[in-house]
Amino acid sequence: MDRSGELLPGTFEMLVLKGVSLGDMHGWGIADRIERLSGGVCDVQQGTVYPVLQRLLRRGWVVAEWRVTENQRRARYYRLTAAGRRQLADEISWWHRAIGGVDRVLRAEPREA
Amino acid sequence: MSWLHAARQRLRDLFAGERSDRELAEEIAHHLELETERQMREGLDRAAARAVAYVRFGNPTTITDAARAERGSLLTEGSVQDLSWAVRSLRKNLGFTALSLLTLVLGIGACTVAFSVFNTVLLRPLPYRDADRLVFIRERTSRGELRPPSFPNFASWREQTQSFAGVAAAMHPYSRTVSVSNDAEPARLVSLEITRRFFSTLGIGMALGREFTDAEHAPGRSRVAMVSYEFWQKQMGARQPLGIIRLGDDPTPVVGVLPPGFTFLQPADIYLPHEGHTGTVRSSHNYQVVARLKPGATLAGARAEMTALSRSLKAVYGTETEAVDTDVRPLRDFVVANYRTLLSIIFAAAALVLLIACTNLVSAQLARGWHREREIIVRAALGASRARIARQLIVESVLLVISGTVLAVLVAYAAVTGIKQVGGALVPRLSELSLDARVLGFAVGVAALTALIVGIYPAFRLSRRDAGQVLRAGRGGSSVRSSVWRALIGFEVALAVVLVIGSALLVRTLRNILSAETGFDSHGVVTAAITPAESDTARFGEVVTALRALPGVEGVAFTSNLPLQWGNWSGPVRRPSDPTDRDWPAMAGFRVVSPDYFTVLRQPLLRGRAFMPSDRVGAPGVAIITPGIAEKLWPGQDPIGKRIATNYLFNDWLTVVGVAAEASSWSMPHGTQNEIYVPLDQRPGSVGQQLIAVLRTAGGPDAVMAATRAKLRAIIPHSPAQVGTIDDRIAQSAADRRFGMLALTAFGVIAIILAAVGIYGVMWYIVSTRTHEIGIRMALGATAARVRQDVLSSAAAMAATGIVLGLAAGAYATRYLQASLYGVSRLDPRIYLLGTGITLGIAVIAAYVPAWHSSRVDPMEAIRDT
Numbered sequence: 001m002d003r004s005g006e007l008l009p010g011t012f013e014m015l016v017l018k019g020v021s022l023g024d025m026h027g028w029g030i031a032d033r034i035e036r037l038s039g040g041v042c043d044v045q046q047g048t049v050y051p052v053l054q055r056l057l058r059r060g061w062v063v064a065e066w067r068v069t070e071n072q073r074r075a076r077y078y079r080l081t082a083a084g085r086r087q088l089a090d091e092i093s094w095w096h097r098a099i100g101g102v103d104r105v106l107r108a109e110p111r112e113a
Numbered sequence: 114m115s116w117l118h119a120a121r122q123r124l125r126d127l128f129a130g131e132r133s134d135r136e137l138a139e140e141i142a143h144h145l146e147l148e149t150e151r152q153m154r155e156g157l158d159r160a161a162a163r164a165v166a167y168v169r170f171g172n173p174t175t176i177t178d179a180a181r182a183e184r185g186s187l188l189t190e191g192s193v194q195d196l197s198w199a200v201r202s203l204r205k206n207l208g209f210t211a212l213s214l215l216t217l218v219l220g221i222g223a224c225t226v227a228f229s230v231f232n233t234v235l236l237r238p239l240p241y242r243d244a245d246r247l248v249f250i251r252e253r254t255s256r257g258e259l260r261p262p263s264f265p266n267f268a269s270w271r272e273q274t275q276s277f278a279g280v281a282a283a284m285h286p287y288s289r290t291v292s293v294s295n296d297a298e299p300a301r302l303v304s305l306e307i308t309r310r311f312f313s314t315l316g317i318g319m320a321l322g323r324e325f326t327d328a329e330h331a332p333g334r335s336r337v338a339m340v341s342y343e344f345w346q347k348q349m350g351a352r353q354p355l356g357i358i359r360l361g362d363d364p365t366p367v368v369g370v371l372p373p374g375f376t377f378l379q380p381a382d383i384y385l386p387h388e389g390h391t392g393t394v395r396s397s398h399n400y401q402v403v404a405r406l407k408p409g410a411t412l413a414g415a416r417a418e419m420t421a422l423s424r425s426l427k428a429v430y431g432t433e434t435e436a437v438d439t440d441v442r443p444l445r446d447f448v449v450a451n452y453r454t455l456l457s458i459i460f461a462a463a464a465l466v467l468l469i470a471c472t473n474l475v476s477a478q479l480a481r482g483w484h485r486e487r488e489i490i491v492r493a494a495l496g497a498s499r500a501r502i503a504r505q506l507i508v509e510s511v512l513l514v515i516s517g518t519v520l521a522v523l524v525a526y527a528a529v530t531g532i533k534q535v536g537g538a539l540v541p542r543l544s545e546l547s548l549d550a551r552v553l554g555f556a557v558g559v560a561a562l563t564a565l566i567v568g569i570y571p572a573f574r575l576s577r578r579d580a581g582q583v584l585r586a587g588r589g590g591s592s593v594r595s596s597v598w599r600a601l602i603g604f605e606v607a608l609a610v611v612l613v614i615g616s617a618l619l620v621r622t623l624r625n626i627l628s629a630e631t632g633f634d635s636h637g638v639v640t641a642a643i644t645p646a647e648s649d650t651a652r653f654g655e656v657v658t659a660l661r662a663l664p665g666v667e668g669v670a671f672t673s674n675l676p677l678q679w680g681n682w683s684g685p686v687r688r689p690s691d692p693t694d695r696d697w698p699a700m701a702g703f704r705v706v707s708p709d710y711f712t713v714l715r716q717p718l719l720r721g722r723a724f725m726p727s728d729r730v731g732a733p734g735v736a737i738i739t740p741g742i743a744e745k746l747w748p749g750q751d752p753i754g755k756r757i758a759t760n761y762l763f764n765d766w767l768t769v770v771g772v773a774a775e776a777s778s779w780s781m782p783h784g785t786q787n788e789i790y791v792p793l794d795q796r797p798g799s800v801g802q803q804l805i806a807v808l809r810t811a812g813g814p815d816a817v818m819a820a821t822r823a824k825l826r827a828i829i830p831h832s833p834a835q836v837g838t839i840d841d842r843i844a845q846s847a848a849d850r851r852f853g854m855l856a857l858t859a860f861g862v863i864a865i866i867l868a869a870v871g872i873y874g875v876m877w878y879i880v881s882t883r884t885h886e887i888g889i890r891m892a893l894g895a896t897a898a899r900v901r902q903d904v905l906s907s908a909a910a911m912a913a914t915g916i917v918l919g920l921a922a923g924a925y926a927t928r929y930l931q932a933s934l935y936g937v938s939r940l941d942p943r944i945y946l947l948g949t950g951i952t953l954g955i956a957v958i959a960a961y962v963p964a965w966h967s968s969r970v971d972p973m974e975a976i977r978d979t
Contacts, residue, residue, distance in 0.1 A: 026140070026143065026144075026147075027140055027141075027143075027144050028143070028144040028147040028148060029147075031144075032151075045169065045170060045171030046144065046148065046169050046170045046171065047141070047144075047170040047171035047172070047173065047175075047176035048171065048176065048179075050137065050140065050141070050176055050177075050179075050180045051176065051179040051180040051182070051183045052183075053180075054180045054181075054183035055183040058183065073143065073146075074139070074143070075140075075143050076136065076139075076140050076143075
């Protein structure tokens with residue numbers, strides 16, 4: 001069954017937020033983090049991080065600034081704000097609740113119904 | 114302080130959209146570079162690494178659009194952003210945008226123009242003060258015919274009614290020779306004689322000077338005149354004081370100038386007081402009567418009063434009057450009576466064109482939606498809600514419709530200017546045509562409706578997709594079902610068929626009218642109307658000799674009124690045995706002609722003899738009649754030698770010496786246009802204000818017309834001739850049909866073009882969604898010709914459904930056209946066959962390019978592509 005690229009709506013935004021929270025990073029780095037950390041499961045097109053970053057910027061959950069990388073190139077780095085950190089915590093606890101619920105349903109035995 | 118930050122970000126985005134775009138572009142470039150480097154570390158060469166980086170990144174344009182869409186959308190709940198997204202999207206697809214705009218301009222423009230005509234002619238009040246209080250009054254005869262009243266009847270109405278604030282009459286306009294000063298060239302102009310207080314009854318104020326006083330109407334007074342504003346401006350050089358003009362030989366002071374654009378029923382240049390020399394025969398029919406209802410009086414009340422008065426007049430005057438009742442109706446109903454149905458049909462036709470345009474736009478949006486699917490999916494996957502996507506699609510449609518409407522109104526403005534020039538002579542009141550507030554309001558309403566139809570359905574359909582479904586199913590899976598296409602195409606083809614049938618019926622009608630049997634040979638007959646003075650009578654011989662000598666002229670005769678002009682002079686006819694206290698048994702037109710008249714017109718003499726030189730003043734009175742009179746008065750008997758009397762000749766007894774074929778115009782049934790002909794040499798005093806020379810020409814009439822004008826000017830310098838052809842007048846008498854034909858044909862052509870564009874677009878779409886399937890078929894051995902044929906026949910099949918529907922709808926809708934048709938059945942199978950042929954042909958032609966494209970599919974590429 002080919003399910004590459006499928007994500008529950010809204011989860012990608014959470015992953016990007018998490019990606020930024022692991023340390024100030026540019027777009028490619030964030031996409032790379034998500035891909036590596038998910039073991040290739042969350043293998044979406046890398047470009048899609050940029051619209052999400054724009055939305056996070058707009059909501060004030062991240063800020064961006066241009067810096068020079070170790071290779072002496074200009075890159076735009078994103079950093080989590082305090083509001084972003086709260087939002088991420090909220091989303092993570094929502095995710096665990098949701099996953100837990102789904103998981104309980106999936107583990108259910110016939111007699112429990 | 115995240116809200117502060119967010120606000121700053123939004124402000125920055127608002128003022129620095131371009132900078133953000135630059136920043137994003139730089140980010141993406143940096144991203145692609147980093148990914149390329151990583152792929153190179155994995156062992157790829159630079160080119161391959163770059164390619165992989167692009168694949169992993171996705172389409173930069175789509176990403177940029179999506180990122181842009183995310184920016185600042187909280188600021189205005191997205192509407193400014195939706196708008197800029199829509200503008201970008203329309204600019205990116207110039208072909209689609211241009212075609213959609215063209216469709217909108219044709220659809221909305223056609224509707225706006227049709228409505229402005231409808232509005233001007235039928236809805237707007239006549240350009241008189243409180244015009245809805247004006248009524249038009251005619252006599253009703255015992256045969257139920259409505260006829261213009263006689264002067265004595267009009268005078269009785271004026272004196273004896275209570276319902277009206279004013280009753281006034283005008284004669285039929287006729288042309289006169291006028292010079293604006295003693296040494297100016299005389300010109301032939303249209304004059305209208307009117308009764309007292311005519312203009313105050315209509316509610317018209319003068320632009321300059323005053324209306325005639327009652328004293329100026331009195332018998333024996335020397336004449337005064339009023340002139341139209343246009344005449345005063347152009348011919349009189351807007352001079353003040355107004356001074357004196359010459360009517361024929363009589364110096365006539367001008368006392369007033371009418372307001373610009375004034376007309377009553379027909380345009381006239383000069384208005385003259387009439388009461389001094391009115392008609393005296395109660396049974397003649399030659400006045401147009403208008404009346405203004407008194408404040409508080411109702412139309413029903415006025416009708417009742419007029420009916421009662423007619424009955425009492427009939428009781429007093431017996432056979433002297435033909436009126437047993439009167440017809441009283443609002444003046445506007447009379448003016449536009451013949452045009453109500455026709456203009457409603459034209460308006461309906463325009464509505465059909467608009468529907469076709471909407472259908473096209475809907476199908477174009479749907480087809481384009483398929484190409485935009487990726488874009489929509491990415492946006493949906495990034496969390497844009499279905500409502501948000503739908504809203505953006507609607508904003509795009511609305512933007513399209515608004516731009517289309519603005520263009521359509523501009524085009525309509527130009528069209529209205531053109532129609533005013535062409536149609537002014539064809540339809541009454543069309544010279545008043547303009548785009549007023551009501552028309553603009555209408556255009557806005559139509560645009561709103563269009564936006565609703567075009568925006569909502571596709572937006573609903575396209576936003577309904579979900580990403581997973583599309584990605585799983587591959588490209589073709591979400592294509593719009595073929596039943597939707599068949600319905601859309603069928604619908605617009607059906608509408609086009611209806612319009613083609615309607616316009617074909619009117620084209621046929623017009624052709625029938627122009628070739629209608631007239632009872633004589635009208636082709637190549639030139640007429641020249643002159644206003645002879647007393648002194649000219651002696652020179653008629655000279656005129657005949659001069660005209661006959663013109664190259665191309667085969668014969669010359671004279672008549673008192675234009676051929677086929679029946680009814681201006683008409684009245685009852687009786688036998689010696691008919692009692693004078695009952696209605697006379699027959700009606701006939703009255704015509705004074707020279708002996709050669711029948712020969713020159715090639716109007717056959719069925720019995721008896723033509724007029725001879727011996728039929729002169731003092732000899733026994735003779736007449737030639739048409740068969741209808743003979744059948745009514747002496748059924749089954751030979752009319753030659755019988756005696757008749759008509760009120761035009763003060764009831765002198767005339768002996769019938771011949772029977773001539775009836776000369777009839779198409780507009781009245783054959784058998785109803787009976788005439789009595791009397792010889793000019795015997796009745797020179799019975800000719801009216803003008804005499805008409807008829808010239809039989811060989812070859813084109815144009816050269817003869819110019820030569821005739823010049824020759825008459827040389828012989829009778831004080832009275833320029835009014836020269837024309839009978840065929841032109843026949844064409845003019847079908848002006849309403851001509852206008853209807855032009856309008857329906859224009860809309861029919863637009864409908865066909867739009868249907869062709871629609872079919873082309875849909876077939877193109879279907880072919881491009883089926884590339885894969887076509888590739889497989891060709892790989893399995895289908896020939897290009899075969900593939901092409903399949904596409905063409907599927908287009909024909911779609912059109913066929915529409916054609917069947919259209920033929921049925923046409924058979925129903927043409928009933929409203931019935932009254933305008935002449936010599937063709939509204940269900941004429943040839944017309945319906947023509948409609949079928951044209952539409953089917955257009956459908957196949959429109960499908961040909963997509964079909965050809967489909968047969969060029971490379972099987973290998975098509976299969977690999979998916």
